[in-house]
Amino acid sequence: MAAIAVIGGGVIGCAVAERLSRERRHRVVLLERDVVGSHASGAAAGLLAPHSEHLGDDTPGGASLALYPELVARVERCGIGVEFRTQETLALALSVEEERVLRQSSASWLDAADACQREPEVSPSILGAAVYEEAQVTPIRLVHALARTAVRQGAEIREGTPVWGLSVHADLVGSVQVPGDSVQADWVVLAAGPWSSGLAAPLGVTLDVRPSRGQLVTLRPVRACLSRVVVWRGCYLVPKPDGTIVAGSTEEEVGFDPRPTAEGVGGLLRFAARAVPVLGSATVERVWAALRPATPDGRPVVGPAPGISNLLLATGHNRNGILLAPLTAELVARAIP
Numbered sequence: 001m002a003a004i005a006v007i008g009g010g011v012i013g014c015a016v017a018e019r020l021s022r023e024r025r026h027r028v029v030l031l032e033r034d035v036v037g038s039h040a041s042g043a044a045a046g047l048l049a050p051h052s053e054h055l056g057d058d059t060p061g062g063a064s065l066a067l068y069p070e071l072v073a074r075v076e077r078c079g080i081g082v083e084f085r086t087q088e089t090l091a092l093a094l095s096v097e098e099e100r101v102l103r104q105s106s107a108s109w110l111d112a113a114d115a116c117q118r119e120p121e122v123s124p125s126i127l128g129a130a131v132y133e134e135a136q137v138t139p140i141r142l143v144h145a146l147a148r149t150a151v152r153q154g155a156e157i158r159e160g161t162p163v164w165g166l167s168v169h170a171d172l173v174g175s176v177q178v179p180g181d182s183v184q185a186d187w188v189v190l191a192a193g194p195w196s197s198g199l200a201a202p203l204g205v206t207l208d209v210r211p212s213r214g215q216l217v218t219l220r221p222v223r224a225c226l227s228r229v230v231v232w233r234g235c236y237l238v239p240k241p242d243g244t245i246v247a248g249s250t251e252e253e254v255g256f257d258p259r260p261t262a263e264g265v266g267g268l269l270r271f272a273a274r275a276v277p278v279l280g281s282a283t284v285e286r287v288w289a290a291l292r293p294a295t296p297d298g299r300p301v302v303g304p305a306p307g308i309s310n311l312l313l314a315t316g317h318n319r320n321g322i323l324l325a326p327l328t329a330e331l332v333a334r335a336i337p
Helices: 011-022 060-078 096-103 114-118 137-153 194-202 262-275 277-281 320-333
Strands: 002-007 026-031 087-095 108-111 127-138 156-158 164-170 170-180 181-184 187-190 210-221 231-234 235-239 245-247 283-294 301-305 308-313
Touching: 002 011, 011 026, 011 137, 011 308, 026 137, 060 127, 060 137, 060 320, 087 114, 096 127, 108 114, 114 127, 137 156, 137 210, 137 320, 164 194, 164 235, 170 187, 170 308, 187 194, 194 210, 194 283, 194 308, 210 262, 210 320, 231 262, 235 262, 235 283, 245 262, 262 277, 262 283, 283 320, 308 320
Parallel strands: 002 026, 002 187, 026 156, 087 231, 187 308
Antiparallel strands: 087 127, 108 127, 164 170, 170 181, 210 245, 210 283, 231 235, 235 245, 301 308
């Protein structure tokens, strides 16, 4: 049995730990400096949106979404429901140019009257909407279900365990240094989000993954007003089972500053009220932000680290980490004999 250390307890790290422990062929230990799901994964809106994120069916996003039904059925046996549900997404057109672009996509097109018939509270000023079949989960529940399932399959999860460094000999990682201990590993999976670059750099591995701050707002409308996800220009409104609506999200390069701002929150509130006017009177229940791992070209970094054959990288998913977690876990599993 290979000893595998997974660094990072977000959705990627927990999905990898669950996948690698599933067949009980490996000894898996996951190292998380805080608690699982305490950063970007636990603070996400939970959209599984390959179309509205411009990834499409015939891309990794579509392939990963196809893995979700089986994954959900398996991990929910641990007793945690992840609130997975498929649903329509309406991508609004508020200008002639937006209408032109959306009509060129592979989605179905609704004129303004039909779109407002499906979602009566959507702004009557829209020119129409593209319709996608997508899905969503509740992210923190998913992360906890993955972690609990991994433990039931034999994995060990160490929370409150920051990684101080990795020891490399003859171009192989031999151990992971943590406070007061050294974790021996045949393989190491680096899934520490935007902190991955700092752990890779001392090994001579250049990893251009940067923090991107995403701000979100939870709204409590005065009455039920949405049954579908609504997106516009990269922003979204996600109705949740408890009746709230999550409005998101910004993308900001501000270093490792996770604090929400008046400007960011104000922009989300203006978007929400413009897209669905009744949300102008909604109660703001929560405001928060998280640091997502972004890459210059927008593509995640998944695979062997150059020059270190037993170090696997699994980071850089930015705002699609929840969506791409199942496929990322499969790719990592295939790379380990």
